[in-house]
Amino acid sequence: MKTVHVYFPSIMAVKKFVESISPFEGCFDLVDGKCIVDARSLMGIFAMDLSVPVELRIEKDFEETLKAIESFIV
Helix, strand or coil: CEEEEECCCCHHHHHHHHHHHCCCCCCEEEEECCEEEECCCHHHHHCCCCCCCEEEEECCCHHHHHHHCHHHEC
């Protein structure tokens, strides 16, 4: 498992992020304190505090996934 922090400066950034990771297999979780949501869920992401970076946990395909989401990584 790989962990990175991501930040979404706008609603469109969230949509683009979800579109970027959707083609990949595996589990992607966003973690903000005790809140854990599926990173492919727009509704789940919008339930989080997006004013600060959140932790993204990636199960597999690290290199390809990181390349696809590099603009969101902080």
